[in-house]
Amino acid sequence: MAIIITDECINCGACEPECPNTAIYEGADDWRYKDGTSLEGKVVLPNGNNVDADEAQEPVSDEIYYIVPDKCTECKGFHDEPQCAAVCPVDCCVPDDEHVETEEELLGKQRFMHPPE
Numbered sequence: 208m209a210i211i212i213t214d215e216c217i218n219c220g221a222c223e224p225e226c227p228n229t230a231i232y233e234g235a236d237d238w239r240y241k242d243g244t245s246l247e248g249k250v251v252l253p254n255g256n257n258v259d260a261d262e263a264q265e266p267v268s269d270e271i272y273y274i275v276p277d278k279c280t281e282c283k284g285f286h287d288e289p290q291c292a293a294v295c296p297v298d299c300c301v302p303d304d305e306h307v308e309t310e311e312e313l314l315g316k317q318r319f320m321h322p323p324e
């Protein structure tokens with residue numbers, strides 16, 4: 208399950224540098240699959256979607272920090288717990304019921320974005 212940032216976010220920015228997948232962006236900023244990952248050019252995501260990893264994507268939110276569900280692994284593969292939730296001063300990084308995934312799926316996403324050398 209991905210994590211989502213609720214509208215209680217105070218835009219402090221503490222979570223962004225903690226994300227091992229670069230899945231967190233400031234409101235109104237474009238995002239890319241390639242940011243902070245090994246992805247480049249045309250790729251097929253684990254969910255079967257074809258995307259261009261280099262292409263700028265529309266912000267998920269224009270007002271508050273946001274998390275890209277396709278890039279969030281709930282920190283699986285890197286940490287024992289979601290790092291954004293651990294540092295957020297107002298506890299607004301919560302499980303996203305719209306993006307429920309198994310641990311295996313989350314680890315698969317992590318390996319896809321960060322293949323072992």
Ligand code: SF4
Pocket residue numbers: 210225226227228229230231274278279280281282283289290291292
């Ligand atoms: S749970 Fe981890 S991977 Fe997901 S947005 Fe938060 S810090 Fe990034």
Ligand code: SF4
Pocket residue numbers: 212215216217218219220221222223272291294295296297298299300
């Ligand atoms: S740490 Fe919490 S309050 Fe601060 S920007 Fe991230 S989600 Fe918003």
